[in-house]
Structures are given as C-alpha cells and as structure tokens.
Amino acid sequence: MASRASAPTGNARRPAAPAGRLAAGSALLGRMRVQLALLLRLALRLAGGGAIAAAGVALALALLSYSPRDPSFNTATARVAGNGLGNFGAHVADLLLQLAGWPMLLLVPAILLAGWRVARDTPVPVLRMAGGTLAGALALAMAAGGFGLPDAGAPAGPGGLAGQALAR
Numbered sequence: 001m002a003s004r005a006s007a008p009t010g011n012a013r014r015p016a017a018p019a020g021r022l023a024a025g026s027a028l029l030g031r032m033r034v035q036l037a038l039l040l041r042l043a044l045r046l047a048g049g050g051a052i053a054a055a056g057v058a059l060a061l062a063l064l065s066y067s068p069r070d071p072s073f074n075t076a077t078a079r080v081a082g083n084g085l086g087n088f089g090a091h092v093a094d095l096l097l098q099l100a101g102w103p104m105l106l107l108v109p110a111i112l113l114a115g116w117r118v119a120r121d122t123p124v125p126v127l128r129m130a131g132g133t134l135a136g137a138l139a140l141a142m143a144a145g146g147f148g149l150p151d152a153g154a155p156a157g158p159g160g161l162a163g164q165a166l167a168r
Contacts, residue, residue: 049119056111062089063105066097068155074098094155101160103140106133138162 065084071077072094083089096104110133117124141163 045121046119049115049117051115052118053112053115056108056115058085058089059092059111060105060108061085062093063096063102063108065089066093070094074155097160098155099160100137100141100162103137103159103163106137106140 061084065082067082067090068075069077069079070081070083070090070093071079071087072090074094081087081090083093085092096107110129114124114126114129141159143159143163
C-alpha cells in the first residue's frame with residue numbers, strides 16, 4: 001500500500017515556474033507589442049507621406065504634359081490623351097489651367113511639403129498651407145492676366161479665368 005501513495009497520479013501538478021521567469025516573459029511580450037505598434041505607426045506614416053508626395057508628382061506631371069488637343073471638359077475628340085496621366089490627367093490639368101492658369105503649379109511644392117511633413121510626423125498646417133498657396137496662385141494669376149502675357153498653351157490665358165476676372 002505504501003507504493004500506491006508514492007506513485008504519481010493523473011491529476012498531479014507540475015512544479016510552478018518561478019515567478020521571476022513569468023514576469024520577465026510578460027514584460028518582454030509587452031515590450032515587443034509596443035515596438036511592433038511603433039513600427040506599424042512608422043510604416044503607415046511613411047506610406048501616407050509617400051502617397052501625398054506621389055500625388056504632388058502626379059499633379060506636376062499632369063500639368064506639365066498638358067495639351068489643348070487632349071480630350072477634356074471643353075474638348076471633345078476621339079484622340080488618345082497625350083497627357084502623362086492619360087484621360088484623368090488631361091481633365092485635371094484642363095480644369096486647373098482653366099481656373100487659374102500656370103500658377104496652379106504652385107500647388108506641387110505645397111503638396112510635396114505636406115507629404116514630407118506627414119512622413120516626418122510633424123504637424124501639417126493644412127489651412128495655412130492651402131490658404132497661402134491659393135492666395136499666391138491667385139495673385140500670380142491676376143498678374144499674369146493683367147499684364148497680357150502670352151498664354152503659353154493655357155486654355156484660358158496664363159492666369160486662367162481667375163486672372164481674367166481679377167485683372168478687370
């Protein structure tokens with residue numbers, strides 16, 4: 001009968017792990033979770049900043065490859081768009097050049113700067129940047145429309161409709 005008491009039973013427990021090892025494992029898991037969250041935040045921030053900067057480059061490409069013969073809001077043609085961004089780029093470039101002419105190129109550095117600031121996790125003063133850029137673009141549009149500069153291929157003159165309206 002003594003042998004029966006010393007034999008292990010099916011529901012006997014293993015010795016508990018030292019409390020220090022469990023605490024260290026839990027702390028390591030917590031640090032890994034924090035590091036993973038920081039890495040994910042960095043990746044999302046860089047992807048967002050890169051996407052904004054890519055939009056700025058795309059806008060520059062659309063505006064600089066503008067052709068008045070491309071299909072757009074005021075040009076109906078069966079011609080394939082020669083714009084660097086295709087039909088979409090031709091329509092965007094036509095709309096922006098109709099509104100304010102070539103000063104709309106000022107949007108490009110502002111968008112690139114916004115992408116840089118998002119990627120670096122610095123505050124982006126959207127209202128100040130947009131307001132300053134649009135005010136500068138309108139001032140240049142007015143100047144371009146008022147001085148009678150050559151249109152340089154812009155559909156509504158070098159200052160667009162805003163330049164024509166503000167110059168009168």
